Amino acid sequence: MAEEKDDAFTPAERDALYKAIFSRRDVRGQFRPDPVPDEVLTRILLAAHHAPSVGFMQPWNFIVITDQEVKSRIHADFTRATEEAAAMFEGERRSLYSRLKLEGIREAPINLCITCDRERSGPVVLGRTHMPAMDLYSCVCAVQNLWLAARAEGLGVGWVSILHEDALRDALGIPERIVPIAYLCLGHVTHFEATPELESKGWRKRLPLEDLVFRDRWQGE
Numbered sequence: 462m463a464e465e466k467d468d469a470f471t472p473a474e475r476d477a478l479y480k481a482i483f484s485r486r487d488v489r490g491q492f493r494p495d496p497v498p499d500e501v502l503t504r505i506l507l508a509a510h511h512a513p514s515v516g517f518m519q520p521w522n523f524i525v526i527t528d529q530e531v532k533s534r535i536h537a538d539f540t541r542a543t544e545e546a547a548a549m550f551e552g553e554r555r556s557l558y559s560r561l562k563l564e565g566i567r568e569a570p571i572n573l574c575i576t577c578d579r580e581r582s583g584p585v586v587l588g589r590t591h592m593p594a595m596d597l598y599s600c601v602c603a604v605q606n607l608w609l610a611a612r613a614e615g616l617g618v619g620w621v622s623i624l625h626e627d628a629l630r631d632a633l634g635i636p637e638r639i640v641p642i643a644y645l646c647l648g649h650v651t652h653f654e655a656t657p658e659l660e661s662k663g664w665r666k667r668l669p670l671e672d673l674v675f676r677d678r679w680q681g682e
């Protein structure tokens with residue numbers, strides 16, 4: 462066998478990465494109260510900070526929330542928003558929606574808001590000159606890095622987006638030029654589900670990959 466180059470992944474390293482990808486779950490209901498050690502939190506934040514970003518803008522900030530009062534304020538807004546959301550679905554969908562657990566704000570030992578500073582590196586940004594949303598997408602890359610690193614650390618992450626942006630800004634004192642990207646609940650978990658909860662609870666199935674891959678041009682409707 463050819464000698465591995467230093468920058469190549471061994472098969473075990475490759476498998477470990479895929480394991481993190483395929484076993485990552487959105488966690489809302491299985492948080493344990495035990496605290497997350499600071500060094501673990503630092504490692505996953507460092508993973509987020511090593512995400513790609515347009516023009517190397519690094520437009521993110523990480524607001525680490527452990528104050529139960531702040532969490533309760535956000536949770537109160539979730540309760541309002543989720544009632545509004547339930548009303549947007551009809552019949553059986555509405556009652557299924559209402560039975561789903563869609564956040565773990567108060568149970569998770571850490572809540573984390575990832576934000577985007579749209580002015581971080583001046584008005585003209587390499588790579589964002591023609592597609593201005595690229596800074597927002599960069600922050601989502603940071604979220605995904607953190608989500609995968611957390612999985613490898615045995616920590617669950619749940620993304621909560623059933624919130625009013627103004628209420629979130631108010632609760633966290635986020636200034637106007639900063640965009641809240643993700644509100645995450647984070648902590649040790651009793652277990653990771655094998656499949657997305659929205660699938661196991663009958664909300665929606667994973668689509669077949671072959672239906673989503675096009676060759677050379679758009680081949681859908």
Ligand SMILES: Cc1cc2c(cc1C)N(C[C@H](O)[C@H](O)[C@H](O)COP(=O)(O)O)c1[nH]c(=O)[nH]c(=O)c1N2
Pocket residue numbers: 485486487488489562563564620621622623656657658659660
């Ligand atoms: C941008 C964004 C926003 C949200 C989510 C995800 C993403 C990417 N998801 C989680 C979502 O339901 C979940 O990712 C899918 O159901 C797939 O499940 P796994 O993440 O594979 O477990 C999510 N889940 C939830 O219970 N409440 C929420 O508000 C949200 N919001």
